[in-house]
Amino acid sequence: MVQSAYIHIPFCKSKCGYCSFVSYTGSDSSLRKKYVEELILEIKAEYKSEDLKTLYFGGGTPSLTEPEGIKKIIQNISLQPDAEVTLEINPETVDKSRLTQYKKAGINRLSIGVQSFDDDILKAIGRIHTADKAIKTITDAKDAGFKNISLDFIYGLPSQSLQSFTNDLKTAVQLDIEHISLYGLKIEEGSKFFQNPPENIADDDLQADMYLAAIELLEQAGFKHYEISNFSKEGFESQHNLNYWNANEYYGFGAAAHGYTNNTRYSNYCDLKNYFEKSSKKQYLHSQTKQEKLEEAIFLGFRKAEGINTNELNRNFDIDFEKEYKSILEKFTKTKHLLKTPSGYCLSNEGFLISNIILSDFICC
Numbered sequence: 001m002v003q004s005a006y007i008h009i010p011f012c013k014s015k016c017g018y019c020s021f022v023s024y025t026g027s028d029s030s031l032r033k034k035y036v037e038e039l040i041l042e043i044k045a046e047y048k049s050e051d052l053k054t055l056y057f058g059g060g061t062p063s064l065t066e067p068e069g070i071k072k073i074i075q076n077i078s079l080q081p082d083a084e085v086t087l088e089i090n091p092e093t094v095d096k097s098r099l100t101q102y103k104k105a106g107i108n109r110l111s112i113g114v115q116s117f118d119d120d121i122l123k124a125i126g127r128i129h130t131a132d133k134a135i136k137t138i139t140d141a142k143d144a145g146f147k148n149i150s151l152d153f154i155y156g157l158p159s160q161s162l163q164s165f166t167n168d169l170k171t172a173v174q175l176d177i178e179h180i181s182l183y184g185l186k187i188e189e190g191s192k193f194f195q196n197p198p199e200n201i202a203d204d205d206l207q208a209d210m211y212l213a214a215i216e217l218l219e220q221a222g223f224k225h226y227e228i229s230n231f232s233k234e235g236f237e238s239q240h241n242l243n244y245w246n247a248n249e250y251y252g253f254g255a256a257a258h259g260y261t262n263n264t265r266y267s268n269y270c271d272l273k274n275y276f277e278k279s280s281k282k283q284y285l286h287s288q289t290k291q292e293k294l295e296e297a298i299f300l301g302f303r304k305a306e307g308i309n310t311n312e313l314n315r316n317f318d319i320d321f322e323k324e325y326k327s328i329l330e331k332f333t334k335t336k337h338l339l340k341t342p343s344g345y346c347l348s349n350e351g352f353l354i355s356n357i358i359l360s361d362f363i364c365c
């Protein structure tokens with residue numbers, strides 16, 4: 001049964017240099033209101049009224065949507081009493097009063113795009129807020145009553161040193177938040193940086209040093225490294241993302257949203273014209289074969305620090321995992337990139353660093 005929904009809000013004030021997500025600049029409040037109405041129509045058409053465990057507003061910049069709009073959307077969804085309801089926010093788009101209104105609308109978790117606490121770096125990557133504004137947003141969010149706050153950071157940014165990055169994390173720890181997500185800078189096609197690559201970005205070795213230093217620093221500060229890019233205080237793991245990593249089904253609503261229901265992965269129209277005009281918003285649908293589901297279970301399972309459970313895989317896919325993947329398991333346990341756990345296998349920290357190589361072996365074998 002579906003227990004999660006992702007809602008995509010594809011509007012931003014301006015485009016960050018590294019960003020290749022589907023988001024449109026220059027929207028006005030009437031377009032954003034129209035979008036909320038269309039989202040509600042899509043939800044009414046697709047949603048089977050299951051009681052959801054998680055709801056996630058991602059983007060784009062969901063905090064450009066008025067709290068009233070967020071409230072209307074939430075009112076069309078049935079949530080379990082302890083459901084996790086997350087809103088991604090850009091610090092420049094909120095103040096204490098707006099955060100209080102989001103809380104009243106039903107949001108109980110914030111994911112704040114901080115990226116760095118260095119103003120020169122923020123400027124170089126096209127963020128519209130300063131470090132001070134990000135810090136103010138975090139304290140405002142606490143004052144507004146949020147008790148589950150996640151911060152996003154990027155490492156390997158232009159001119160960013162190992163020390164500057166670890167200083168960012170120390171500041172985050174001092175701010176006493178519950179969750180941190182870390183992403184290594186990747187120059188993706190479709191981003192401004194792809195057209196005009198910035199100078200002084202970290203090479204692979206420096207990115208690796210930053211990643212390993214972050215793990216050490218955050219674990220010492222009491223955070224659990226529970227997924228390749230995610231750290232949380234005990235009990236504050238992102239339930240929404242765990243649903244993805246456990247390969248469970250979820251709705252995706254909104255332009256460019258991806259979903260997985262009835263054994264079928266789908267993605268919605270990205271452009272607003274088609275999203276507004278088409279009666280069904282789904283542009284691509286793909287029914288999962290058993291082999292694809294197995295590969296996803298492996299691929300997503302290894303993202304989690306606990307790794308994969310071999311008994312579960314054997315039961316669900318009628319295989320003998322250790323026999324089927326014997327040579328890969330031997331190769332990477334010998335190099336200590338893979339570790340044996342009581343229930344299966346997981347990646348070591350060094351394994352996380354080359355997870356693409358290891359996982360492509362599992363998928364291509």
Ligand code: SF4
Pocket residue numbers: 011012013014015016019020021023059060061090113
């Ligand atoms: S990184 Fe976030 S805020 Fe920046 S353009 Fe992309 S979606 Fe918008």
